[in-house]
Amino acid sequence: MPFELEEDQKRVWSYFGYFFKFSILSWILRDFGAPLLKHIPALQHCDDVPEGSSSDMCYGKEAVFRISLALVLFFSVCFAVSFKAEQGSPRDYFDKHFFFFKYLGLLALVFVSFNFPKVSIEGYSEAARVFGVLFLAFQSIQMLEIFYKWNEWWVSKSEQHEGWVPLLVSLTGGIYGASMAGVGLAYHYFSGCDFNVIMTTVTLGIGVVITLLSVSKYRSEGSGLLSAAFCFGYCVYLLWSAASSMPETCVQDVYPKNNSDWTTVLSLIFMVLVVSFCCLNSAKDRDAFTMSGGDQASYSPSFAHFVFLLSSAYMAMLLTGWETGHHQGRGTFDLGWTSVWIKIAVQWVTAALYIWTLFAPFILSDRSF
Structure with a gap:
């Protein structure tokens, strides 16, 4: 069931549209929706926030998690409907059609979610953290798949045509040069905090280690510089x-925390677009998540819904800075030490997974990679 089928393209883009639109709605209600949200009975507990806290921030956080929950419930239903559905079956036909009614159903779920009690949203916010981490893990695996595909494509071209060899060398050198420049600039701009110096040094060490291992004679054949x-x-x-x-x-010179309204809008839209397209790519191609490259279908409806489900929770984490109690305020996103440590952890996991893929064919010689 290749993804090139027109109906497959239509449905994945339709579900992508749902995710994108409601992610933007989450941000709008988070930053500007307090006057409207104050009239919803289930949210009026935000009027009793402790002294020194902002009720508007409470209302914004509630809106983000409730819309996220509605999306998670929607894609959970879609996942259940499409799971192991045979092509052409009634369940598969339903997954490919009736998008107008599905949109109405999603709107109904959003309406219902704004009537859930506070305790339900608190429980979901904790679960959303787990889902968000899973989404990042999926992204790391997919990025590694992309790295290997690009490496294989460029190497195959250079083997077929000698003229591609200088291009391959230039591309590899250019990426290493840009990466080293990024490390050098990080030392220059972020050295005001010892933590930043340590993390920059760790990143440089990761680059050295994976480079040396990638030219080892025991590495996987598909890897390289x-x-x-x-x-x-x-x-x-x-x-x-x-x-x-x-x-x-110590990062104020590069990342000012007080952005103007228009830069905030552009930043938020860019963030949603990046996450949306990462989600879309994961939904379209599940090859990176299989242990072998057999006759697996490159597009799986149920897998796509599962990725959209995780993405819906991850977007809530970005808009609240991975904090379940409140968000950082209007004009901010993905800000806080929890976000910092999660990204550092993703970096370490990505490097560890890459090193594993270098030697997995020798350790698990009976498996196909």
Whole structure:
């Protein structure tokens, strides 16, 4: 069941549209919806927040988690309907059609979610943390799959045509150069905190280790310097992303915490787009999550719904800074030490998974990778 089928494209883009629209709605209600949200009975506990706290922040947090919960419930139902559904079966037909009525159903779930008691949302907010971490784990696996595919494509081209060899060398050197520049700039701009210096040094160490291992004679045949360069570059990106989430003044020159309204809007839309397309790519291609490259279908409806489910929880974490009690305030997202440590953990997990893929074919010689 290749993804090129028109109906498969239509349905995955339709579900992507649901996710994107309601993610934007979450942000709008978080930052601007307090006057409206104050009239909802289930949210009026926010009027009793402790002195020194903001009731508007409480209302915003409630809106984010309730819309996220509605999306999670919606994609859970879609997952249940499409799980192991044969192509052409009634369940598969339902998954491909009736999008207008599904949209109405999602709106109904949003309405219902704003009537759930406080204790239900508190329980979901804790579960959303777990789902968010799972989404990041999925993304790490998918990024490694992309690195290996790009490495394989460039190497195959260079083997077929000698003219591609300089391009391959230039690309590899360019990625390493940009990554080293990123490390150097991190030392320059973020050295105001000892923690940043340590994390930058760890990132540099990761780059050195994966590079040396990628040229080892015991490595996997599909790996090479280009895949190592991609992995190193991604780890440097995660370092800078972690720095962007720091609430400390030692990153103020690069990441000012008080953005103007228009830069905030652009940043939020860009963030939602990035997460949405990451989610879309994971939904479209499940090959990265299989242990072998057999005759597996490249698109699985139930797997796509599962990824959208995790993404819905992850978006709530970004908008609340992974805090279940409150968000950081209007104009901020993905800010706080919890966000920092999660990104650092993702960097370490990605590096560990890459190292594992280098030697897994030799350790598990009876498996196909």
